[in-house]
Amino acid sequence: MKVVHLFSGGLDSTVALHQLIAEGHELRLLAIDYGQRHRKELDFANSMAKEKAIELKQLSFPSIRELLSGSSQTSDELGVPEGHYTSENMKLTVVPNRNMIMLSIAIGWAVSLKFDAVCYAAHAGDHTIYPDCRPEFAHAVDQLAQICDWHPVKLLRPFIELSKSQIVRKGAELEVPFERTWSCYKGLDKHCGKCGTCVERQEAFEIARIVDPTSYEQP
Amino acid sequence: MKVVHLFSGGLDSTVALHQLIAEGHELRLLAIDYGQRHRKELDFANSMAKEKAIELKQLSFPSIRELLSGSSQTSDELGVPEGHYTSENMKLTVVPNRNMIMLSIAIGWAVSLKFDAVCYAAHAGDHTIYPDCRPEFAHAVDQLAQICDWHPVKLLRPFIELSKSQIVRKGAELEVPFERTWSCYKGLDKHCGKCGTCVERQEAFEIARIVDPTSYEQP
Numbered sequence: 001m002k003v004v005h006l007f008s009g010g011l012d013s014t015v016a017l018h019q020l021i022a023e024g025h026e027l028r029l030l031a032i033d034y035g036q037r038h039r040k041e042l043d044f045a046n047s048m049a050k051e052k053a054i055e056l057k058q059l060s061f062p063s064i065r066e067l068l069s070g071s072s073q074t075s076d077e078l079g080v081p082e083g084h085y086t087s088e089n090m091k092l093t094v095v096p097n098r099n100m101i102m103l104s105i106a107i108g109w110a111v112s113l114k115f116d117a118v119c120y121a122a123h124a125g126d127h128t129i130y131p132d133c134r135p136e137f138a139h140a141v142d143q144l145a146q147i148c149d150w151h152p153v154k155l156l157r158p159f160i161e162l163s164k165s166q167i168v169r170k171g172a173e174l175e176v177p178f179e180r181t182w183s184c185y186k187g188l189d190k191h192c193g194k195c196g197t198c199v200e201r202q203e204a205f206e207i208a209r210i211v212d213p214t215s216y217e218q219p
Numbered sequence: 220m221k222v223v224h225l226f227s228g229g230l231d232s233t234v235a236l237h238q239l240i241a242e243g244h245e246l247r248l249l250a251i252d253y254g255q256r257h258r259k260e261l262d263f264a265n266s267m268a269k270e271k272a273i274e275l276k277q278l279s280f281p282s283i284r285e286l287l288s289g290s291s292q293t294s295d296e297l298g299v300p301e302g303h304y305t306s307e308n309m310k311l312t313v314v315p316n317r318n319m320i321m322l323s324i325a326i327g328w329a330v331s332l333k334f335d336a337v338c339y340a341a342h343a344g345d346h347t348i349y350p351d352c353r354p355e356f357a358h359a360v361d362q363l364a365q366i367c368d369w370h371p372v373k374l375l376r377p378f379i380e381l382s383k384s385q386i387v388r389k390g391a392e393l394e395v396p397f398e399r400t401w402s403c404y405k406g407l408d409k410h411c412g413k414c415g416t417c418v419e420r421q422e423a424f425e426i427a428r429i430v431d432p433t434s435y436e437q438p
Contacts, residue, residue, distance in 0.1 A: 030286075061280035067249075067328040091369070097327035100367045104323045108316030109286040131368050140366065144359040148319045149350050150310070 002026045002115040003156065004106045007056065009045030011181040011201060012121035015171035016158060017048070020119060022174060027054050028113065030106050034098065035062030037073050037080065038187035044180060059105060071095045073185060080185045085196035086128045093185060093196060099132035103141055103155070104148075111149040118145065119156040125164045125200060135160050164200055165207035172210045179213040193218040221245045221334040222375065223325045226275065228264030230400040230420060231340035234390035235377060236267070239338060241393060246273050247332065249325050253317065254281030256292050256299065257406035263399060278324060290314045292404060299404045304415035305347045312404060312415060318351035322360055322374070323367075330368040337364065338375035344383045344419060354379050383419055384426035391429045398432040412437040 005020055007013045007029040020027055031045040042058060049056035065074040072078040072092045081089045099120065106118040126133030135157075142155035159167055171178060183201045184191040191198050193216030202219065205212035224239055226232045226248040239246055250264045261277060268275035284293045291297040291311045300308045318339065325337040345352030354376075361374035378386055390397060402420045403410040410417050412435030421438065424431035 068331055070331050096330035097323055097367050100323040101327055104319040108320055111315035112287055112289050137366055140363040147356055148316050
C-alpha cells in the first residue's frame with residue numbers, strides 16, 4: 001500500500017513506522033508543529049526520517065495554539081501535570097480536536113498523492129484520557145476518509161487495541177532504537193520522568209520486561 | 220446557541236452569517252488562509268466581521284498548499300477552468316479534503332471555547348463537484364464532532380439542501396449587501412464572470428430574479 005504516516009517522533013509512531021517499513025509499504029511522513037510545548041519531538045521525527053531515507057513534510061502553523069487553548073500543551077500559563085497517565089488531571093494535556101485536525105491534513109495529502117491510506121499510532125492506553133484516540137473516533141474518521149474526496153482513503157490504526165507495553169514489545173522485536181524517540185510533555189533537555197507520558201513510558205518498559213534506554217531527569 | 224461560523228467572505232457564508240445573526244446566536248468567525256488563489260475573499264470576510272463587530276480569527280498556513288496540490292486553487296501552474304460550474308472540468312477546483320481540514324480546526328476552536336456548534340454554508344449546487352459539500356459528508360462530520368472531544372459539538376449546515384438561487388433569495392430577505400461578498404476563483408480586481416463560481420453566481424441571481432450588484436469583467 002501507499003501510506004501517509006502521521007509521525008511525531010514519539011515512541012508509538014516510531015514503532016508504527018518500523019512496522020510499516022517491515023510490511024513493505026511505500027511511505028511519506030507528516031509531522032505537524034501546532035505550537036506544542038514538546039515540539040522537541042519533531043527533531044526526533046526529522047532525524048529518524050532522514051536515517052530511513054523517507055520523505056517527511058513538516059507543516060508548521062504554531063499560531064493555531066491560540067485557537068486550541070485550555071491545554072497544558074498549547075498554553076504557557078498551564079503547567080504540565082505530573083502523575084499517572086490515567087488520572088483525571090491528565091485531561092489537561094488534551095489538545096482540543098488535535099487528532100482530527102492532524103488526520104484531516106494527512107488525508108488531504110494522501111488524496112493529493114493518490115495514496116491508499118493514512119496511519120496513526122493511537123493505542124488503547126490513550127482511551128481513558130484522549131477522546132480522539134478511541135476506537136469509535138478512529139472508526140468515524142475512517143468512514144469520513146472514504147467520502148471526503150472522490151479518491152477514498154483508509155485510516156490505519158494498527159495499535160488502537162494494544163497497550164503501550166505491547167507496543168514496546170513489538171518495537172523490541174523490530175529493533176527500534178527507543179533512545180531515539182521522544183515522549184516527555186515538558187520538552188526539556190531530558191525526559192522529566194514525572195509527567196503522564198514519562199510515567200507511562202517507564203511503566204510500559206517495566207511491564208514488557210524490556211530494558212528502557214531512556215535517560216530520565218528523575219526516574 | 221454559541222456558534223463558530225466558518226466564514227470565507229463568499230456569498231454563501233455571508234448569507235449564513237446574516238441568518239445566524241438574525242437567529243440571535245452568540246458568534247465567533249473563523250477565516251482560513253490555506254494559500255488559496257482567491258484569498259482576496261478573506262479581505263471581504265474581515266471587513267464584514269468588522270462591520271458586524273463580531274470577533275474573527277484568521278488562521279494563516281499558506282504552506283499547506285504544498286500538501287494539497289493538484290487543484291487550480293492551490294497551484295500556480297494549473298489555470299482556473301472556465302465554464303458551467305457543474306461540468307466535469309470544474310473538479311480541477313476541488314482542494315483535497317479542504318472542508319474536513321477547515322471544519323476540524325473550527326471544531327477544535329469550538330471545543331476550546333466550550334461552544335455548542337460549528338456552522339458551514341455548503342449548498343446543494345456544490346454536490347456534483349465538491350465531495351466535501353455532500354449531505355453524507357456533513358452528516359459524518361457531525362457524528363465525528365460529537366465524539367472527538369469530551370465536549371461534544373454539533374455541525375450546522377443550514378444550506379445543505381438549498382440551491383444557490385434559494386440562498387440568494389434568502390440573502391435578499393435578510394438585506395445582505397451582496398456587492399460586499401467575493402466568489403471569483405481567479406481572485407483578480409473584479410469578478411471575472413467566466414469561471415465556474417462566477418457563472419454559478421450570475422445564474423443564481425437570474426433564477427432568483429434578484430438584481431445582481433456584482434461588477435463583472437465579462438458578464
